Every structure is written in C-alpha cells, then in structure tokens.
C-alpha cells in the first residue's frame with residue numbers, strides 16, 4: 001500500500017453498499033439493511049478460510065507462501081466453478097473487519113510475501129476497513145486483489161494506492177459465452193475496461209529477487225471447444241495493455257458444479273487444445289508468464305488450492 005487509508009474513504013466505500021453498486025451488476029439492493037443482490041453477500045464480512053498458500057504462481061509464493069484470505073460469495077456465477085460451495089453456496093463464517101485485520105497481521109508474521117484477497121469484489125468496503133486497521137498496526141507487505149475480472153472501474157479507482165498487485169481472470173473473449181456460462185452480462189466489455197484501469201494503476205508485474213512487488217498478473221483458463229476465446233483475450237492484452245503483461249495460461253479446467261448440464265464443456269481440455277492456446281499466446285507476441293505442464297491435463301491434477309479452501 002502506498003497510501004494511507006482514511007476513515008473517509010472507508011465511509012465512502014460503505015455508502016456504495018446502499019444501494020449496492022460495488023460491481024458492474026449494480027443490483028441497487030440495500031445491503032446495509034438486510035437485502036442481498038446477485039452475489040448473495042450481505043452486510044457482514046464472510047470469510048471461508050485464511051492461510052499460507054503454496055499453490056499460487058511462484059512470484060507470489062516464494063519461500064514462505066502467499067497470505068491468502070478466501071472470501072465467501074462471488075459476483076460471477078460460473079457453471080463450472082471449482083469452488084462453488086464457497087462462491088455460490090455461501091460456505092464461510094461471518095467475521096468483522098477487526099478480526100480480518102488480525103488475520104492479515106498473522107499472515108505477515110508467518111513470513112507470507114503478500115496478502116492475497118481471493119474473490120474480494122463483494123467485500124471491498126470491509127476489506128479496506130480491515131486494511132486501514134492493519135496498516136495502523138504495521139501491515140506493509142503487498143496487497144493482491146485476486147478477482148474474476150468483472151469489476152467496476154469506479155470501485156477500482158478507489159483502490160488506487162491500496163492494491164499493489166492485481167490478479168484478475170480474463171475468462172471469456174466474447175459477451176455471449178460469459179452470459180451463458182457465468183450469467184455475466186457484458187463481461188467482455190467490462191473486463192477490458194477493468195483490466196485497462198488495473199494496468200493504469202500498477203503497470204506490468206515487478207519482481208524483487210523473484211517475489212512480486214507490484215503490477216498486473218492475468219489468469220486465463222483454457223476451456224473446451226475454445227469457449228474461453230483465448231485468442232481474443234490475448235490479442236486484447238497485447239494491443240491494449242502491454243507486450244510484457246504476465247499471463248498465466250491455465251490448463252486445469254475440469255467439469256464440476258453445473259457443467260454437466262452443458263455437454264460442450266462436460267469434459268477436460270485436451271493437450272491439443274492447450275497447445276493451441278499457447279500457440280495463440282505466442283502469435284500475439286506475449287512472452288511473459290506461466291505455462292503448465294501437460295501433466296495438469298493428462299494426469300488430471302487439480303491444483304492443491306481447491307482442496308485447501310475447505311479448511312479454516
């Protein structure tokens with residue numbers, strides 16, 4: 001964090017819950033007085049778990065892990081969500097910003113290289129309040145905003161100087177697929193604006209002795225039948241952001257949650273589909289990032305962090 005968080009900023013963010021317009025859905029429900037919108041998040045901060053996490057990208061993990069806090073609920077409704085118990089079914093525990101700030105400080109004391117806020121979008125006011133309290137008590141490691149990319153530029157602007165590393169997904173390269181599989185109107189239009197704003201704030205990823213300090217790291221999950229529109233996503237990143245954008249091209253898609261209702265995505269990706277996505281990445285001139293081994297597909301390895309989510 002490069003700026004001191006003021007009580008006035010926290011208050012301003014809380015006013016955005018009533019009516020709620022924190023994210024692009026703009027449900028306009030009164031979350032401070034018992035109503036819930038599309039994400040099902042209410043007024044009380046709800047967290048699924050927090051811990052040192054060693055399953056994220058190497059620059060976040062380093063030697064001592066990423067200090068990960070998994071928030072409950074999500075403003076996307078992906079039919080293939082690997083964490084649907086948490087994102088869609090509300091698994092988690094109500095807590096307070098004060099307790100959340102203590103979690104942050106505990107993770108820092110354990111040596112974690114960052115505070116990694118997973119699915120923070122519905123909880124931005126609570127998290128910024130927690131960060132304000134933790135900042136007063138000496139929190140100094142980078143803050144990671146780990147989200148699905150369905151973000152309001154207005155909200156993101158209020159996070160400038162607070163978030164050090166943005167780690168959004170770019171899930172689809174067209175609006176129709178996003179509507180069908182994530183119930184996310186205009187996702188493609190929205191994610192492009194959001195990623196431009198994130199990049200404007202923090203730029204390309206900067207490492208210090210291999211550990212991420214600041215910048216943008218984008219995740220793209222390759223899907224069966226090219227439903228994720230990988231080429232369009234990479235072309236946007238190359239043209240509108242930077243050739244040096246770090247992109248993690250992920251191969252671990254597997255059908256879960258409601259994916260069985262959609263025959264075209266009711267399977268894992270093939271090695272050929274993954275290779276094709278990597279070729280498209282290279283054709284677009286993007287050279288920075290992470291690739292997964294074919295083991296992820298062939299041996300059907302699910303990254304360990306999907307299981308860790310269930311622990312508290």
Ligand code: SF4
Nearest residue numbers: 020023026027037039
């Ligand atoms: S944060 Fe939740 S309630 Fe608020 S606009 Fe987004 S989906 Fe709707």
